[in-house]
Amino acid sequence: MTLAKAMLMTAPAIQKKARTTRPVAVHEEVYQRLRHAIISGQFEPGRSLSVRSLAAEFGVSAMPAREAIRQLAALGALEFTPTRRVTIARMSKSKLDELCEARLALEPALAVRALKGKGAAREKLAAELVRIDALLDEAIKRGDSADYAKFNSEFHFKLYEAANAPVYLGLVESLWLQTGPFMRVVIGRVGTSSLVDQHQEAVRAIRAGNAVKLEAAIRDDIKEGMTNIARADLS
Amino acid sequence: MTLAKAMLMTAPAIQKKARTTRPVAVHEEVYQRLRHAIISGQFEPGRSLSVRSLAAEFGVSAMPAREAIRQLAALGALEFTPTRRVTIARMSKSKLDELCEARLALEPALAVRALKGKGAAREKLAAELVRIDALLDEAIKRGDSADYAKFNSEFHFKLYEAANAPVYLGLVESLWLQTGPFMRVVIGRVGTSSLVDQHQEAVRAIRAGNAVKLEAAIRDDIKEGMTNIARADLS
DNA sequence: GCTGCAAGAATGTGATCACATTTACGACGC
DNA sequence: GCGTCGTAAATGTGATCACATTCTTGCAGC
Numbered sequence: 001m002t003l004a005k006a007m008l009m010t011a012p013a014i015q016k017k018a019r020t021t022r023p024v025a026v027h028e029e030v031y032q033r034l035r036h037a038i039i040s041g042q043f044e045p046g047r048s049l050s051v052r053s054l055a056a057e058f059g060v061s062a063m064p065a066r067e068a069i070r071q072l073a074a075l076g077a078l079e080f081t082p083t084r085r086v087t088i089a090r091m092s093k094s095k096l097d098e099l100c101e102a103r104l105a106l107e108p109a110l111a112v113r114a115l116k117g118k119g120a121a122r123e124k125l126a127a128e129l130v131r132i133d134a135l136l137d138e139a140i141k142r143g144d145s146a147d148y149a150k151f152n153s154e155f156h157f158k159l160y161e162a163a164n165a166p167v168y169l170g171l172v173e174s175l176w177l178q179t180g181p182f183m184r185v186v187i188g189r190v191g192t193s194s195l196v197d198q199h200q201e202a203v204r205a206i207r208a209g210n211a212v213k214l215e216a217a218i219r220d221d222i223k224e225g226m227t228n229i230a231r232a233d234l235s
Numbered sequence: 236m237t238l239a240k241a242m243l244m245t246a247p248a249i250q251k252k253a254r255t256t257r258p259v260a261v262h263e264e265v266y267q268r269l270r271h272a273i274i275s276g277q278f279e280p281g282r283s284l285s286v287r288s289l290a291a292e293f294g295v296s297a298m299p300a301r302e303a304i305r306q307l308a309a310l311g312a313l314e315f316t317p318t319r320r321v322t323i324a325r326m327s328k329s330k331l332d333e334l335c336e337a338r339l340a341l342e343p344a345l346a347v348r349a350l351k352g353k354g355a356a357r358e359k360l361a362a363e364l365v366r367i368d369a370l371l372d373e374a375i376k377r378g379d380s381a382d383y384a385k386f387n388s389e390f391h392f393k394l395y396e397a398a399n400a401p402v403y404l405g406l407v408e409s410l411w412l413q414t415g416p417f418m419r420v421v422i423g424r425v426g427t428s429s430l431v432d433q434h435q436e437a438v439r440a441i442r443a444g445n446a447v448k449l450e451a452a453i454r455d456d457i458k459e460g461m462t463n464i465a466r467a468d469l470s
Numbered sequence: 471g472c473t474g475c476a477a478g479a480a481t482g483t484g485a486t487c488a489c490a491t492t493t494a495c496g497a498c499g500c
Numbered sequence: 501g502c503g504t505c506g507t508a509a510a511t512g513t514g515a516t517c518a519c520a521t522t523c524t525t526g527c528a529g530c
Binding site for chain 2: 168
Binding site: 260262296297302320 | 512513514515516521522523
């Protein structure tokens, strides 16, 4: 059993019927769990998945697994082989180049939209980001790659969700889903200790309501992250 | 029967089993037809759809229709209401703003990637674009809104596919799927005769291998298209 | 005309099944 | 060890069904 499979299996089987309020659809929960696992780098590029293996792991029928797979494929996180097998998206240098460029085009612009709120909302956001960043720093110290990836994506998505820009957010989610397997390779090769980020600079810019500085922090953060991926030598 | 439904119904029921080479999956064909209809503005924002109505229209079972719906929802073209009904994505001024900004961020950069080929490939692309643009101009003269939308999207996607940048292309496809229903409102209100574009400038820039001019043409094309949408008064 | 209610129809969802194709594995021969 | 073949298992796919929830429509009362 692989690490990725073990991590998925630590979650209990999905509760199917709550009967109190409207339950989250099973396929949505399968999607969210898979999304998280992919963004966190729990799957290596090219790894095979199947409808039935996912259904078994999550303790559900094939239908919700199919729907989750279809969604993730639409977002570029999963690919169908020419013989119709499902795999985690594969990586290449050209794809990394595209992901980097597209992220640089979208994420700073998205982030500054989070500055439109009042000072109190910005301060609340900043405090939340500081909390997440502290957990991230601890994960780095422990060399805990799973928590590193978890809190890094939480930091970014907390900020991007605060921007209240659903079109942008959908695009960025797709980019992160495609980048996740790259991150798995990075962390496997360089560990967590050499990973740097610009989260503190971002928090400072948010507190100051400074769009130019926030864009710069996000841009630098992306560049550094992508440099790590490129350095890990994909071939 | 609405216009949109009639247009879908003019297509024959999907051929299910070719038996010669590997058939295109039924769900993929449903997806492609729906994608085209949405990008072409054949559905008004907020229009209800259902798995069974689509299945009936395409002459297939519910499964391929479900999968197509799931894919399109992941790309933002369809939405689920709080009571789990499926609708075409609704529009708003804020969403239009986001779409415009994201398109400006991505499409010029994508287009210039198509200039990386050799001169012969660029000339071939330019010739193909000229052919499509001629069909587009005829559609404008005839006031044929369906052909207008069809050839306009064909022009753009022919260019963007030539860029050989699948990550970018997936993002842009999502943006066009979300913009399509806006275009339906525009064409309904202002007709085709006042629609202008920068396609000839784009073709000139492609022939010259001039990235700066191509970016500018695409940028201006997007701005003009989006100005039309804004002018059509969404509220 | 408006409101509330009941009944029937419509709907998304999850389960299950069968089919065509692909993959995995063991046996055999070189 | 490698290649080939046959068999069984795995896989994505489309079909069908049933269930819980929502929507629509007709009717009655005010």
